[in-house]
Amino acid sequence: GAVVSQHPSWVICKSGTSVKIECRSLDFQATTMFWYRQFPKQSLMLMATSNEGSKATYEQGVEKDKFLINHASLTLSTLTVTSAHPEDSSFYICSARVPRVVSSYNEQFFGPGTRLTVL
Amino acid sequence: AQKITQTQPGMFVQEKEAVTLDCTYDTSDPSYGLFWYKQPSSGEMIFLIYQGSYDQQNATEGRYSLNFQKARKSANLVISASQLGDSAMYFCAMREMNTGFQKLVFGTGTRLLVSP
Numbered sequence: 660g661a662v663v664s665q666h667p668s669w670v671i672c673k674s675g676t677s678v679k680i681e682c683r684s685l686d687f688q689a690t691t692m693f694w695y696r697q698f699p700k701q702s703l704m705l706m707a708t709s710n711e712g713s714k715a716t717y718e719q720g721v722e723k724d725k726f727l728i729n730h731a732s733l734t735l736s737t738l739t740v741t742s743a744h745p746e747d748s749s750f751y752i753c754s755a756r757v758p759r760v761v762s763s764y765n766e767q768f769f770g771p772g773t774r775l776t777v778l
Numbered sequence: 779a780q781k782i783t784q785t786q787p788g789m790f791v792q793e794k795e796a797v798t799l800d801c802t803y804d805t806s807d808p809s810y811g812l813f814w815y816k817q818p819s820s821g822e823m824i825f826l827i828y829q830g831s832y833d834q835q836n837a838t839e840g841r842y843s844l845n846f847q848k849a850r851k852s853a854n855l856v857i858s859a860s861q862l863g864d865s866a867m868y869f870c871a872m873r874e875m876n877t878g879f880q881k882l883v884f885g886t887g888t889r890l891l892v893s894p
Contacts, residue, residue: 691879693881693882697821701886701887702869702884702885702886702887703823703869703884704884705881705882705883708879708881710879716879750821752821752823754823754882756880766813766825766828767882768825769815769822769823769825771820771821771822772821772822772823774821
């Protein structure tokens with residue numbers, strides 16, 4: 660199947676610093692990528708939809724100035740958590756939509772996730 | 779309104795037995811897709827099975843099958859011959875094809891524990 664990578668897999672940072680998480684589609688071009696957040700023992704909550712070459716679409720309640728998303732190429736989307744605070748500590752997962760030529764039912768393939776801990 | 783409902787926070791099953799994980803959904807879009815994902819403790823999301831709203835037959839993938847009852851708006855996952863490695867969180871998700879970006883919406887998940 661299609662492969663999506665995330666980097667870093669985990670990060671610990673001090674409160675007030677910014678953290679960038681990369682999401683890459685390794686063997687296909689993804690015009691659309693999604694960013695999710697998952698708190699312990701909870702479900703995945705969609706934060707934003709990232710489209711190559713345009714501004715991200717954020718879900719209600721997600722601060723766009725705090726969670727900066729850039730989809731600069733067809734294989735890379737980045738999420739930057741600006742001025743991180745302990746409440747931003749979470750598991751962040753990206754996914755990329757596979758083109759129909761690869762999958763007949765338009766699956767999303769997920770990255771392995773990034774565990775962010777803000778001290 | 780909750781679009782995807784998983785009412786079982788946790789399920790136990792003995793190895794080699796079958797188990798059904800419940801999922802109900804709510805949508806007015808006639809075109810939608812239903813997905814099941816497995817999330818082991820490592821955190822990765824593993825795609826298991828897909829059912830399209832227009833599919834006439836229930837989807838099957840190896841030991842996984844989806845009991846799709848459209849009128850009841852349910853899409854239960856059946857795992858046959860459970861294995862110890864099946865212990866994980868299981869998420870049901872839906873994609874509405876006629877909404878913007880066709881984003882996936884997830885249920886709250888069911889934690890499955892397979893005992894020897």
